[in-house]
């Protein structure tokens with residue numbers, strides 16, 4: 558068997574190797590290695606690759622899991638940002654999914670092999686190089702935090718912002734448990750209330766209008782406490798607090814373990830699923846702060862539990878299955894970011910149905926007839 562791995566942030570992990578490929582004006586070729594920090598990219602012009610998971614993942618690992626992050630609401634997930642992949646197939650042949658060296662924005666030429674490998678979780682081949690789409694850096698950026706009277710109010714506000722077509726670059730939700738934990742962990746003064754973190758990108762002129770629209774919509778949903786930060790340092794402090802959510806959650810119960818699960822639903826269903834999930838957490842007696850890339854209809858529950866306690870461990874597993882099924886019942890998916898892995902195989906079957914699963918198995922058998930790559934994962 559062959560088990561590809563990179564930075565191991567998809568599972569509790571360790572370090573990987575660094576090696577970068579070439580960079581042109583609009584695309585970036587990167588071999589499997591860790592995520593590039595922004596200054597590294599800016600030396601190649603005012604452009605930036607978009608997906609930003611909250612961990613130091615590798616680009617090929619991110620392609621393998623179809624990852625995304627806080628920026629996806631504006632710039633898309635790895636699905637829309639990977640233009641070409643160099644893949645070593647299980648029998649050793651080398652495949653360039655879009656043809657050697659090609660990096661176009663659209664194509665109608667045959668099957669979309671790049672999309673097939675993006676999100677394949679190491680079951681179809683080794684990704685050894687990814688060509689990514691780059692985005693221009695905006696002229697101006699502002700970020701703000703706002704507190705809401707309830708989780709429903711915060712999520713309803715998100716839906717209103719999206720329905721009003723305000724082009725938010727980031728809109729992130731924290732429930733009151735998560736906001737309080739982040740506040741304590743990162744030293745930001747957040748209220749222990751349902752909270753939205755927002756960021757807007759554009760020209761100075763367009764931002765003034767977006768800020769006005771957002772403040773008006775937030776007020777309608779009881780949002781308060783807006784303070785817009787334009788300085789890089791202040792914005793970085795804010796987003797560092799958001800990106801440290803996992804560690805802030807772990808600090809809620811020192812000595813316990815964390816298990817992160819995520820789902821994604823159509824935006825209109827988001828308020829209901831978040832409210833139902835909060836109720837479920839309470840009834841299950843679990844510590845599970847919620848944090849979400851709500852602009853995409855995606856949220857995570859960071860379950861903190863004692864692995865030595867079999868009853869609590871069982872309740873975590875049952876809760877996770879219920880959350881996945883709740884998302885499916887609302888026409889959503891059992892995972893928006895983290896992938897199927899081993900834990901969500903039954904949910905995948907329910908999501909895509911027998912024919913969907915059989916088609917995936919045919920593809921796997923055609924590319925990896927000996928079932929060498931990550932055997933047992935996903936399917």
Ligand SMILES: Cc1cc2nc3c(=O)[nH]c(=O)nc-3n(C[C@H](O)[C@H](O)[C@H](O)COP(=O)(O)OP(=O)(O)OC[C@H]3O[C@@H](n4cnc5c(N)ncnc54)[C@H](O)[C@@H]3O)c2cc1C
Nearest residue numbers: 563564565566567610611614615618619624625679684894
């Ligand atoms: C604190 C924290 C925050 C996170 N936040 C986010 C987030 O906001 N958004 C998000 O999408 N994810 C998030 N994640 C999950 C994780 O970072 C992503 O899934 C990431 O894409 C995994 O990349 P990696 O390089 O660590 O891959 P690994 O964990 O090493 O591997 C992940 C999977 O990809 C396969 N794989 C890895 N490299 C290759 C390769 N070169 N070829 C073929 N298959 C390969 C592995 O077999 C495995 O199945 C978070 C994780 C943590 C710990």
